[in-house]
Amino acid sequence: MDAITALASTARTATAFDTVINSEDVYSFHNPYHDGGILVSLITFVGTTDEMAKKRLGEESGLFVRIMKKRVEKETSEVSKLAVGVSGGFEDKFDTISTYSVVAMDGSGIISELPYNEETKQTFPTNVMNSVESIIHHAGLAVKQDLSAWELDEEKPVSKYAANLPFVDNGVTIPSNPAEWTCQQTGEKSDHLWLNLSDGFIGGGRKNWDGSGGTNGALDHFKETGEQYPLVVKLGTITEDVDSADCYSYAKDEDGPVKIPNLKELLEKRGIKVAGMQKTVKSTAELEVELNATYAFDAIVEKGKHLVPVGGAGLQGLQNLGNSCYMNSVVQILFSGTVPELAARYGVKNGDVMGNTLLNVDPKKASDDLLCQAAKLSSALTSGVFCGPVPESAVVTDDPASTDPKYRLAPRMFKHCVGHDHIDFKTGQQQDAAQYLQYLLQKLDRAELGAGDRLKSKDGSGPALISSHLFSYQTETRLVCEADGMVLYKTSPSETMLSLRIPMSKATLPEYELPDEKRQKSEAAGDDKDKQEVPTVTFDACIDEWAATNAIEDYRWNHLNSVSKADSKLSLVNFPRYLLIQMQRYEIGDDWQPKKIEVNIDMPGEISLEKFKAKGPRDGENLIPEDTDMPDAAPAAPTIDEGALGQLMDMGFTMNGCKRALTAVGGSNVEAAMNWVFEHSMDPDFNDPLLDGGAATAPFSSSDVDEGVVMSLVENLGCFTADQVRAAVKHCDGAADRAADWLFSHMDNLDGAIAALESNAATSGGGTLSAPSVPLEDGEGKYTLMGLVSHIGKNTGSGHYVAHLKKNGKWVIFNDEKVALSQDPPIKHAYMYLFARNDAVGLPHPEY
Structure with a gap:
């Protein structure tokens, strides 16, 4: 105790405004269920392993609380309670036991460690006890990040009853000590006590459908008093940050969570001073978030098949955080070893999960450092050290709650790092996996360019190659002016995903496999399955459509200072090491709503794109110099007829x-x-x-974007106006692939999304980093299919995503936490495909 007492003055008490990482190591996915649990600093409130805590202390000393948890199987298998608030959500088979200890440590190791519990905590210095209590009961960063996303989707209204709420002057005062709070209906202490803000009555919260939760005392009191006192606050959630307290309105026209702007004043009338109050229980929103994170999806590719589970390096599943399957699928494609260059940069180093230098960042900054969190995630995926025992089968109905929490990888910090400043990805809603992949590469590029000494080229002479370089390609557009036959060549900005429209006019229908007699019987029985023929379009038809010559009406030719028809044709300037292809499986229906195209894609395992290679100007062509096609300032106004x-x-x-x-x-x-x-x-x-x-003004002028790209997309996509396309192209830095994907992923409210873009552009102030000028990689245009992402649902913003990756020559399905050998990879149904260039397979780029 002497060593702990000597350091007691350094301990801080965490407030509602502090970031507390109490559920996992900030540098790895080691959590309280692993051997040794985690150590949370009483100074920084950051959780780490013993090894990392010792490494970070160096010559100094520090105090920590060790948090350890274990699951104990219950004696009965009956569902006795809803265990939200513990890892796993619905737990009908296990109890979770938490133990704590206070640790004094220096750079050489542990100096002192004493158990911390109800019997011993009064023996610790008050400063230490308050600090430990604040860490144990704090919501923690993981829950706060989930809450942030959840609250974006569930905005709480301000209660109409708050300003003029009746107050009963009955002399009732409420003690500030949580130990003195009891339910006035039952006389029992509980984590589900609610205070009526009008008359000071304390009652239990609502009873859950399974009998768990509160006693309904607060709601019963509201009814018994004539439904005239509707506002309550959950005791135990009140802190100095009164806006974070859990408030509810029982009024029939509200009946839900609400905001109470004058809560502090209403509490003070009952004797409660919020200064210094600590949170001691979970709010209803936190419980809802934890429950949502365990939701099991049933609509899964290969549903009903008894797959063979696998585990190990490159075969680690990821927990669904609630609508995060789009992220999990993308992460598996990039970081689990299928792209060896990214696994080499971000994954495990020499067998050491903590050996990646990108993890070398201050603990207080680690949770917000994208390179650190990418290395943390990729190291876990490529090492296999967090894979649990492989189950006997991977039946689709397997309950994730039965998995030991120490084997569940929840990439919350990574999700927050990538999406916290994005209008869509910061929410808890389902998003488009293709758009997320492209945005993630952008974020990685910027982080890598700003990494300094943490990420340099192999010879140390300069910055390392950015991640998107592996996927980057350019297109060449050949434009022929109808007025004079002159030709203009334009090269696009670098793109990372080839987005292909599906030409349904080239579709073929399958032949009936059943004889007529059998089919008639099937129809008579009401079975129309065999009548629902799904057409097939070949990949060759899709890529030919992309490269076909398109006519652009009224193209503005600056060398003519007028408009004229243009014939436009696309080709590929280079063949990247890895080629990402997206199939545009969504279109605008007759009701102007996005709908999925029911079509199979005949995608071969190997493709050749050699015939689509750009050849540049041809002999005898009368060329328009590109600089003459670019206006010096605003384009000259045409003569108005x-x-x-x-x-x-x-x-x-x-x-x-x-x-x-x-x-x-x-x-x-x-x-x-x-x-x-x-x-x-x-x-x-x-x-x-x-x-x-x-000149007429427009939201985005022709000087902002390449009008050739805009008009080409208008023609190819066929369902967007020029201004909509122009806005998307500008938002995506001129990249046609990302602009097309952005448009399709926002079809349900495109005008609102464009308005949000304009608003963000007006307030962001720019300031993006530019990538170093590095020649794009090129090689022979022959590719082998290595991975795919499939989507189930009506549009890319709903439903479910899964990934299939080729591992050691075998296809493996990654369905969030379920990882198994695939019996029938859904190649013809995929939304995105990953191809590796044949001449680079087995020869990773040495600069990564």
């Missing part, structure tokens, strides 16, 4: 609005101008005079 202007004005539109429309479409095309008017008539500047020189 007076006859066209008169036709538009006869339809009732203002002169300024008609001039803007004709200017935007080249000056004379009445039909195109009418369409422009319908799209922009509600613009705030629609009726304003044109700018000097006659």
Whole structure:
């Protein structure tokens, strides 16, 4: 105790505003269920292993609380309680036992360690006891991150009853000591006590469907008092941060969680001073988040098959955090070893999970450091040290709660690092896996470029190659001007995913396999399964459609200073080491809602793209120099046709609005101008005079983006306006693949998403890092299929994602935590495909 007492003055008490990491090691997935548990610093509130804590202390000394948990099988298998609040959620077979101890340590190891429990805690210095209690009862970073995402989807309203809530002056005061709180209905202590803010009555919370939870005392009291005192607050959730307290309204027109702006004043009327109060129980939202994290999905590829489970290096499953299967699938493709370069950079080093230098970051910064969290995640996936005993089968209905928590990898910190500043990925909603993959590569690039000495080239002469370099390719667009036959070549910005439209006009239907007589019997019995023929489109048809010549009407040619038709054709400038292909399986239906295209893709295991290689200018072509096609400033305004202007004005539109429309479409095309008017008539500047020189304003001008890319996407995608495409292209830094994917993933509310982009652009201030100028990798355009991500659901923002990866020549399914040998990989149903260039297979890039 002397060593602990000597360091007692250094201990801090965690407040609701502090970040506390009390559920896992910040550098690995070692958690309280592993041998030795975790040590949480009483100074920084960061949890680590003994080894890492000792390494970080160096010559100094520090105090920690050791948190250890174990599961003990119950004597009865009956469902006796809903164990939300413990790892695993629904637990009808196990109890969780937590033990604690206070540890004094220096760089040489443990100096003193004493058990901490109800019997011993009063023997510790008050400073130490308060610190330990605050860490044990703190929600912790993991739950707070989940809550942050959950609350984005479930915004609590301000109660209409708060401002004028009746107050019964009955002399009742509430003690600040939680040990003195009891239910006035039963006289028992509980973690589910709610205080009525009108009359001071303390009663149990709602009873759950299975009999667990509270006693319904608070709700019963509300009814017994004529339903005139509707607002309650959960005792034990009140802290200095009163906004984080759990408040509820029983009023019939609210009946749900609410915000109470004047909560502090209402509590003070009952004698409760919030200053210094510590959280002692979980809020309803925290319990809901933990329950949601255990939700088991049933719609799974290969459902019902008794698969052979596998485990080990590169075969580690990931816990679904609630709608996070899109992230899990992408992470498996990138970091589990299928892309050996990324596994070498971020994965285990020389067999040591903690040996990656990217983990070398201050503990207080580690949870927010993307490179550290990527290394933490990839090291766990590639080492296999967290894989538990392999079960006998991987039946789809297996309950994740039966898995020992020490073998469950929940990538919360990684999810937060990547998505915390993204409008979609910071939420708890399902997202588009293809969009997430591209955004993740962007984030990694920026983090790697800013890594300094933590990530250098192999010879140490400069920064290392960025991760996206492995997937990067460029396209060449050959544009032929119909007016004079001159040719313009343009090269796109680097892209990381080839997005292909599925040409249903090239689809073929399968032949009936059943004889007519048998089919008639099947139909008579009401079985229409055999009538639901799913068409098939070959990969060759998809890539041919992508590379086909497209006509672009009214393309603005700057060398002509006018518009003219253009013939556009795409080709590939280089063949990257890894090729990501996305199939556009979604389209706008007749009701203008996104719908999935029911089609099989005949995707071969090996493909050749040699014939799509860009060849550059041809002999005898009359070329337009690219610099003459780029305007020096705002594009020159076209001459407005007076006859066209008169036709538009006869339809009732203002002169300024008609001039803007004709200017935007080249000056004379009445039909195109009418369409422009319908799209922009509600613009705030629609009726304003044109700018000097006659230029019309638009949310994104042609100087912001390549109009050739915009018009090509408008033609190829077929269901978006030029302005919508232009906004997406600008948001995606000119990359056509990411722009197409962004558009399809936001079809349900595209106008709102574009408005959010414009708002974010106005407030963000830019400041992105530029990638070093490195020649793109090239080689022979022959590829082998190595992985795929499949999606089940009506659109990419719902349903479920799974990954299938080729490991040692065998296909393996990664369905969140379930990892097993695949019997029938859904190649024809996949949403994304990962190909490896044949001449690079087995020869990882040495710079990674």
